[in-house]
Amino acid sequence: MKVAITSTGNSLDSTIDQRFGRCAYFVIYDTETGGVEILPNPNRDAQEGAGPASVQLVASRDVRKIISGEFGMKIKSLLDSLRIQMVVYKEPEKTVQSVIDMLKK
């Protein structure tokens, strides 16, 4: 299963970005293969609709779960219709690597 983690930087040592739609990077971690893909978020500075556009981006990568600090109002129903799980993790100090370690357990 693929999991998207919002990240403030383009490495696994970066901390978790607290915003979903306007996060700096998405780290996509595959729990089966252990593979990692890091994508810069093109919707970061979108004037409007950053949330839906970011859902579109991660859904196109076949992500089933998203871990971030906060999710905007517009996207709950979109994630439900795509059966993507939303995990709120308000730990701005934690690194992406520490989340991956938890997913491994």
Next chain:
Amino acid sequence: MKIAVASGKGGTGKTFVATNLFNVLSGRGEKVTLVDCDAEAPDDLLFFEAGKRDEFEVTHQVPVISKDACTWCGRCSSWCNYNAIFYVPTAKVIEVIENLCHGCGACSFACNSGAITEKPVVLGTVTSFTTSAGSPLIESRMRVNEMSPVRVIKAAIKEAGNEGTVILDAPPGTSCPFVQTVDTADYVVLVTEPTPFGLSDLRQSVETLKTMNKKCAVIINRADIGDNGVKDYIEEEKIPLLAEINYDPVIARCYSEGRLITSEDDKIAGLFASLADKIITEHGTGSNKW
């Protein structure tokens, strides 16, 4: 001519100036129209006894996508500048997010398979009133839950026409609703207060107006409180100072009770009358002959 009364910062006295300017011109029997362009929170009507003349809805066209006709090419979604078409082809999901849609029609144009039709969505209303003094007052009012008042403001200004003096009571801020309001104005009156916040937003308004080549002048409201920052700034920018209105609890009380100070205080009525004359003689256009 069209005079926009704007500010940047909220609560500086735009509506106070716009309604009283309208009141004195109307009281002199001049041809004058007031347009409440603050469609998100219109309140000019509170100050007048007025009868409703006409009302119409302002709509825009939003796309309706037929999943049966859709070939999942993604062109509509990629053409949309506002992220309003949510498109995940792998999950066969395509959805219009209506309150992100600006009604530009790009998606309909982009679609090559006839999958997109359009339907009207009501954005707000424009209502025309006639005040007891016989002057038109036009109110723009945006619908709750809509994202942008711009089209409603535009329709209200158009409804006002071009005869005599048209006073546009602008929305606060310097974003699209402000730009839409001042865009048609021949002259912009910026109402501000002598505080750092007032100055900061005045600066933004002036910078925005410069890019639009609009002439403006400043009224400092509650001029005897705060600091000298605004005065220094307008001197530096060579922006005319139209008037200074000192803080007066009598004005504040009168306003908060929905009354017009220019109907009650001759001195202030005189100030507004000379203000109007100054703007119209110096900057008036052909439509101002009375």
